[in-house]
Amino acid sequence: MKDYKPAVHFHQVHYTIENTKILKNITGSFPEGRITTLVGPSGAGKSTLLKLCNGLLSPDSGEIFIKNKGITAYDPVELRRLVGMALQSAPMVEGTVFKNMSLPMKLQGKHLPEEVAAGLLDDVGLGEEYLHRSSKELSGGQRQKVSIARTLVNRPQILLLDEITSSLDRSSTQEIEELIVKINRKYGATMVWITHNLRQALEVGEYTWVMMEGEVVETGESELLHNPENEKVQRFVKGDGE
Amino acid sequence: MSYLTLAITLIFVLIPLVLSKTLNLGLERDTIIATIRSIVQLLAIGYVLQFVFETENFIFIFLMVSLMIVTATLNARKKGSSIQGITWKVAVTLVFVEILTQSILLGFKIVPPTAQYIISISGMVIGNSMVLAILFLNRFTSEVEARQDETELILSLGGTPKQAIHNQLIQAIKASMIPTIESQKTVGLVQLPGMMSGQIIAGADPIQAVQFQLLILFLLLTTASVTSVMLGYLSYPTLFNQRMQLLRKT
Known part of the structure; x- marks a missing residue:
């Protein structure tokens, strides 16, 4: 980790909702340009952590630095374009795939050329013919791909992926895994990916955070999952997730 | 319309009361309260309006x-x-x-x-x-x-x-x-x-x-x-x- 610049750094971050401590004293970094996976049981606070990076939530206390700049120094709109996020449910607005792809530009009062949209769809492994298809006709895997392509329209330097393969079949999951690596290589984006699947963390992820009950229990190169130091993590790994 | 004629119109309140009782709708109490409230509120507002219309005072309006x-x-x-x-x-x-x-x-x-x-x-x-x-x-x-x-x-x-x-x-x-x-x-x-x-x-x-x-x-x-x-x-x-x-x- 010492060799890498942090793209995101947390310093003693706490987050509480309705008197429940969701995140407790989070300190650590996501290395720049690499694929970091967040693993841990449900309710560990992983999704909340991603929302803090994207500015959808703010911590109760502590500091978050994005590219060495305090998160509060960013304008929220600027921050969310810099730190893109693909949501777990991959929500689509009503209409065609192109309408969905155009959304980030429309929000800025700009127009997305069709060829740019087609290029991004091609990047995520969907052909140009999908552009004018209704978003309702898409399968789960295709929705996730469109969701990622839509996020890429803003050219984010950091891309947050919230359990995007959790409801997909095996072949779609494999396609998304390949896509994550491809985007990381092509755009040089820092990727932070929540997954319950330890195989994904080992095979696709390069760096890993293990989170449990709102705390970061262990971090390091993904190989740590082969031989974790922490007892809780050892038990978690043996149980392969949940 | 005289008050006697108005009283006869209470037949229209009696019908839902009978229906409610017969079918066990449990709406008798609410119906009676609603009827009394509407009589009192409307009569009161009637007298207030009569007074305001007669005085034509902007403050009352x-x-x-x-x-x-x-x-x-x-x-x-x-x-x-x-x-x-x-x-x-x-x-x-x-x-x-x-x-x-x-x-x-x-x-x-x-x-x-x-x-x-x-x-x-x-x-x-x-x-x-x-x-x-x-x-x-x-x-x-x-x-x-x-x-x-x-x-x-x-x-x-x-x-x-x-x-x-x-x-x-x-x-x-x-x-x-x-x-x-x-x-x-x-x-x-x-x-x-x-x-x-x-x-x-x-x-x-x-x-x-x-x-x-x-x-x-x-x-x-x-x-x-x-x-x-x-x-x-x-x-x-x-x-x-x-x-x-x-x-x-x-």
Whole structure:
């Protein structure tokens, strides 16, 4: 980790909702340009952590630095374009795939050329013919791909992926895994990916955070999952997730 | 109509009471309370109106209209309790709608500036505005809750709160206005408006009664649109904080 610049750094971050401590004293970094996976049981606070990076939530206390700049120094709109996020449910607005792809530009009062949209769809492994298809006709895997392509329209330097393969079949999951690596290589984006699947963390992820009950229990190169130091993590790994 | 004749009309209250008792609907108590309240409230307001119409004093007109706005606000705000500062937002909307409509009516000399016209029309405008506010708030709060994913998506892509809530706002505005528009489409064919029927029963020329009813119908269109749009644009910013984050209910 010492060799890498942090793209995101947390310093003693706490987050509480309705008197429940969701995140407790989070300190650590996501290395720049690499694929970091967040693993841990449900309710560990992983999704909340991603929302803090994207500015959808703010911590109760502590500091978050994005590219060495305090998160509060960013304008929220600027921050969310810099730190893109693909949501777990991959929500689509009503209409065609192109309408969905155009959304980030429309929000800025700009127009997305069709060829740019087609290029991004091609990047995520969907052909140009999908552009004018209704978003309702898409399968789960295709929705996730469109969701990622839509996020890429803003050219984010950091891309947050919230359990995007959790409801997909095996072949779609494999396609998304390949896509994550491809985007990381092509755009040089820092990727932070929540997954319950330890195989994904080992095979696709390069760096890993293990989170449990709102705390970061262990971090390091993904190989740590082969031989974790922490007892809780050892038990978690043996149980392969949940 | 004499009080004796009026008393005979209580037969219309007796019928639902008998039905409720026979079918065990359990509505007897509520029906009796509603009947007593309507008798007391309407008779009281009748005497108050008689006094205000006779005195033609602006202060009394102002007090009557203020009372209507306060009562309507207290009633409508219940549906938007999750929206911060909903009481003053509803109150400001009702006051604005009242000022707007009365300014047009009195400014263009459409109706004379007498207590009889101002109070009667204000009652219809404020009452309609209150119902619209309730319909709007009901729909808006459920739209916001049901479509949190969509709101979060637009915020996460760098959209502003206004952009993130736009679809929900438009849906709620449209849904609250539809009953007003739809009822106007069938007016005269399905139902004769109460005010027009009342005028005709009281001996007014039907054409004159229709003309006046048209005025009220057009007025209610403005009331409906201004109420829902204004309340919508006053309400949505309170759902977000300064960092453009959707506030969760705690």
